Amino acid sequence: MSSPSLCAATCSTSLRLPPPILRFRRPGALASVPAARSAPAVSDDLVLRIAEQLEDSVAASSPLLDPLRSASALSLLSTRWPTRRSNEAFRFTDISYLRSLPISLPSQAPALAAPSSPYPSYIHFSDGVLTSTSGVHVSALADLPPGPARDRAAAVLAASAEFADKDLFYDFNAIGAKDVAVVHVPEGVSMADDPVHIMFSYSGNGDGSMVMSNPRVLVLAEKGAEVAIVEEHFEVGQEDGGCYWANPVMEIILEEDAKVVHSYVQRQSFEAAHTKWTVIQQSKSSKYEFVEVSIGARLNRHNLHIQQLGPETDTQLSAFHFLSQDKQIHDLHSKLILDHPRGLSNQLHKCIASSTGNAIFDGNIKVNRYAQQTDAGQETRCLLLSPKALINVKPNLQIIADDVKCTHGAAISGEHDPNALYFFQARGIDVKTAADALNFAFGAHVINKIPFKPIEKNALAQFKELLASSRQE
Amino acid sequence: MAPPFAAAAAAAAVASSSSYALFSASADRPLLRHQMPPSSISVRPRRRTTAASAAAESTGRALLEARDLFACVKESGEEILTGLNLTIREGEVHALMGPNGSGKSTLMKVLAGHPEYEVTAGTVIFKGENLIDMEPEERSLAGIFMSFQAPVEIPGVNNYDFLLMALNARREKKGLPALGPLQIFPIVEEKVRALDMNADILNRAVNEGFSGGERKRNEILQLSVLGADLALLDEIDSGLDVDAIEDVAKVVNGMLAPHNSVMMITHYQRLLDLIKPSYVHIMEKGKIVKTGDRSLAYYVDESGYKDIATV
Numbered sequence: 098m099s100s101p102s103l104c105a106a107t108c109s110t111s112l113r114l115p116p117p118i119l120r121f122r123r124p125g126a127l128a129s130v131p132a133a134r135s136a137p138a139v140s141d142d143l144v145l146r147i148a149e150q151l152e153d154s155v156a157a158s159s160p161l162l163d164p165l166r167s168a169s170a171l172s173l174l175s176t177r178w179p180t181r182r183s184n185e186a187f188r189f190t191d192i193s194y195l196r197s198l199p200i201s202l203p204s205q206a207p208a209l210a211a212p213s214s215p216y217p218s219y220i221h222f223s224d225g226v227l228t229s230t231s232g233v234h235v236s237a238l239a240d241l242p243p244g245p246a247r248d249r250a251a252a253v254l255a256a257s258a259e260f261a262d263k264d265l266f267y268d269f270n271a272i273g274a275k276d277v278a279v280v281h282v283p284e285g286v287s288m289a290d291d292p293v294h295i296m297f298s299y300s301g302n303g304d305g306s307m308v309m310s311n312p313r314v315l316v317l318a319e320k321g322a323e324v325a326i327v328e329e330h331f332e333v334g335q336e337d338g339g340c341y342w343a344n345p346v347m348e349i350i351l352e353e354d355a356k357v358v359h360s361y362v363q364r365q366s367f368e369a370a371h372t373k374w375t376v377i378q379q380s381k382s383s384k385y386e387f388v389e390v391s392i393g394a395r396l397n398r399h400n401l402h403i404q405q406l407g408p409e410t411d412t413q414l415s416a417f418h419f420l421s422q423d424k425q426i427h428d429l430h431s432k433l434i435l436d437h438p439r440g441l442s443n444q445l446h447k448c449i450a451s452s453t454g455n456a457i458f459d460g461n462i463k464v465n466r467y468a469q470q471t472d473a474g475q476e477t478r479c480l481l482l483s484p485k486a487l488i489n490v491k492p493n494l495q496i497i498a499d500d501v502k503c504t505h506g507a508a509i510s511g512e513h514d515p516n517a518l519y520f521f522q523a524r525g526i527d528v529k530t531a532a533d534a535l536n537f538a539f540g541a542h543v544i545n546k547i548p549f550k551p552i553e554k555n556a557l558a559q560f561k562e563l564l565a566s567s568r569q570e
Numbered sequence: 571m572a573p574p575f576a577a578a579a580a581a582a583a584v585a586s587s588s589s590y591a592l593f594s595a596s597a598d599r600p601l602l603r604h605q606m607p608p609s610s611i612s613v614r615p616r617r618r619t620t621a622a623s624a625a626a627e628s629t630g631r632a633l634l635e636a637r638d639l640f641a642c643v644k645e646s647g648e649e650i651l652t653g654l655n656l657t658i659r660e661g662e663v664h665a666l667m668g669p670n671g672s673g674k675s676t677l678m679k680v681l682a683g684h685p686e687y688e689v690t691a692g693t694v695i696f697k698g699e700n701l702i703d704m705e706p707e708e709r710s711l712a713g714i715f716m717s718f719q720a721p722v723e724i725p726g727v728n729n730y731d732f733l734l735m736a737l738n739a740r741r742e743k744k745g746l747p748a749l750g751p752l753q754i755f756p757i758v759e760e761k762v763r764a765l766d767m768n769a770d771i772l773n774r775a776v777n778e779g780f781s782g783g784e785r786k787r788n789e790i791l792q793l794s795v796l797g798a799d800l801a802l803l804d805e806i807d808s809g810l811d812v813d814a815i816e817d818v819a820k821v822v823n824g825m826l827a828p829h830n831s832v833m834m835i836t837h838y839q840r841l842l843d844l845i846k847p848s849y850v851h852i853m854e855k856g857k858i859v860k861t862g863d864r865s866l867a868y869y870v871d872e873s874g875y876k877d878i879a880t881v
Contacts, residue, residue, distance in 0.1 A: 515685060520722040520776075522706035523682055524736040524792060525743070534735065538726025538775075
């Protein structure tokens, strides 16, 4: 492999490590070295510093990750830290919280035992480090024996290097991921009732720095396979909220006629940051069902990217965001690209913003030239519970095909439907209790779509608790 | 301004409300009782009505008394009720008929405190208390139940949870401990069966995706679980098939006790054959223009509302 070599020779610390693909050094530190000038002029000090830290921490990673790592390393050299003014994708999203604290990386695999899962198949990441896996179709990339499964995973990861819509968080993950958890479900196998529970537990290290973690998961559903995935991001250990930055990437490949049911619950601490990519590729006649419940983290940015690879795909997306804390920021950027005929898609985005929270939704659906007879629906409903809460929504459909059915709607309101409130009152229930019930119902509407009872119940309970505490303030 | 016989009527009103004096806020507001029904519009049945209704009139205590009630749509100011008078005594069944737009539904909504309407003049006394000053939920807890002509969909709120909330709101008012979901199940299940409803209806969101008939039955289910001293039933027969009307009527009749009253709006004779009204009122342009017994409903069925006030 030809890896761009920029300034490796000058680096003394790297001598202790196996030869890296690419070394990051801040231009300032290398002012006297002529090679530094070959770095693109747009490189960004902060981006390079983080990239350097990540690369130092990933001493030995699977060679299967090399193409992805080098591609991301290369693009990081010319990526600037996004700001609201310079980058359209971050126009409404203030990510300065990520710069407010020094970044540290988890030093060693934590000693904590894996949280118990109600399901026999599970994957556990502790502060981004893959610590345990269980289940027939679940494995770490490093442990995959040579064979078709491993070749397939390698091919997908290599193809990910070409991912055009990525941003710097995707690249950070690519160079910071030590290993990849692989869920590989062979042709025709159905495990829809027996979900793979992917647990991401986090704990800050309490030294005033932000612990960054870059877990990565690859789900491969072969032809006709049925898979259920439950993805949970949560806090362990810390009493008063750990400070950490979770930067996970989840890639899901659906082959022909495959079905993936994906539930995703983010309930991290309110001091944490969560920047997430979910990248889906759907082949002919595949079905992807996604339910997101995000109620944690101080800063939450989710990029959901779905690319249609064949006709007659079915895509069902539901997301609920609840902002209960001061200055909390939740952002969902979704992009669904339809390039083939007769695709069906439905997207529902809901959010409740209270106190001084800021919710952002950018929902893009592209119905390209050959995506005739597409049936695409999108709906966003937001509820503002306080006068200082802020919501930016940008639902957008770009339709080039001319024989399609596309609907979209956006509703933002500061109060509930007076008719619904009156219906409660007419049955003897006071307005406050009625409003509480309606707020709860607003979120429960999405949370109820999680097909697995223990996960659903847990998410509902946490939402209810946060709703009650945000009301008292 | 009071008609000549006002004194006697006022005395009767005071007498009838005296039993509530202990807990009646209106007891120290004699002003309310000066407003007597205009002599031209009698809401009481004529003396020549059946002996039974005459007996009811003389024995039952007044449950609800509306006097010279004016109400308008809050937003537009359009006047809908124009000096309405009505007395409902305990144990009575009243039917409210009249052409479309005469104010029947508005009367019910005004009595149930719908925020869309504003009372501009007149009084309504319910169980000796001033109803107009009460919040909608207080009216419900005091014993008024209105079935909605178009029941509201509440996505995300489970029908069973809704019943539980409403039932517990009543228990709280009475100082009783709240009941858990399992404790009310036998009660609710029995009522569901009585209405020949599918028990699935309890696990769905309130009225969401319900058919017209399911919505109406769901209203009556709420009535039968929560109970009411005065049930205001707004066209519960519309959208119901013949069997369903019979189920609903059976439940309503089963709830009628010597102290419970019903007022229903209907356009059809069938419901009146099943839930037999003591009085039939005809409304026109925001007023009750004629009151009679069931024969009035038969007259309407045959001849319509034209010239009914002069019959």
